[in-house]
Amino acid sequence: MRQSLDMSEVSRLRVDIDRSGDTAVVRCGGKLVAGVTDFLYTEVSRVIPESRRIVLDLTELSYMDSMGLGTIIRLYVSAKAAGCELELINIGARIRQLLGMTNVLSVFTACGEHHLRVP
Numbered sequence: 001m002r003q004s005l006d007m008s009e010v011s012r013l014r015v016d017i018d019r020s021g022d023t024a025v026v027r028c029g030g031k032l033v034a035g036v037t038d039f040l041y042t043e044v045s046r047v048i049p050e051s052r053r054i055v056l057d058l059t060e061l062s063y064m065d066s067m068g069l070g071t072i073i074r075l076y077v078s079a080k081a082a083g084c085e086l087e088l089i090n091i092g093a094r095i096r097q098l099l100g101m102t103n104v105l106s107v108f109t110a111c112g113e114h115h116l117r118v119p
Contacts, residue, residue: 012030012031012033012035012036013028013029013030013031013032013033013036013039013040014027014028014029014030014060015027015028015029015039015040015043015044016029017043017044017047019047019050019051022050022051022052022053023051023052023053023054023055024044024047024050024051024053024054024055025054025055025057026043026044026047026054026055026056026057027057027059027060028040028056028057028058028060028061029059029060029061029062030060030061030062031061031062031063031064031068032061032063032064032065032067032068032071032072033063033064033065033067033068034065034067034068035067037067037068037070037071038071040068040071040075041071041074041075044056044075045075045078048078048079048082048084049082051079051084052083052084052085053084053085053087054075054079054084054085054086054087055087055088055089056072056075056086056087056088056089057089057090058088058089058090058091058092058095059089059090059092061092061095062092063094063095064094064095064098069098069099069102069104072088072104073104073107076107076108086108087108088108091105
């Protein structure tokens with residue numbers, strides 16, 4: 001099942017969700033910044049109950065501010081509480097630096113830089 005979302009008022013952030021069995025791959029594009037973070041949280045939290053694994057593909061995410069970082073952490077906590085694994089893949093240099101500076105990167109399972117393992 002494929003779901004693509006791009007709301008005009010959330011034009012700075014694009015979210016595309018692919019579901020395969022109990023895995024959801026969430027491709028994020030644009031900017032994850034204050035004002036659009038609730039959009040990502042809402043869309044991803046909808047798939048947490050039916051998923052054992054959620055992969056956030058950050059290939060096309062060009063920028064993330066502290067609110068975006070907080071949303072990623074919030075998603076991690078929500079997923080963990082539901083017994084779901086949250087992984088990050090294809091993390092760009094700037095976002096990797098932000099995650100590293102805040103010691104958040106070590107919390108996540110970061111899979112390959114260019115490859116996605118989906119069952």
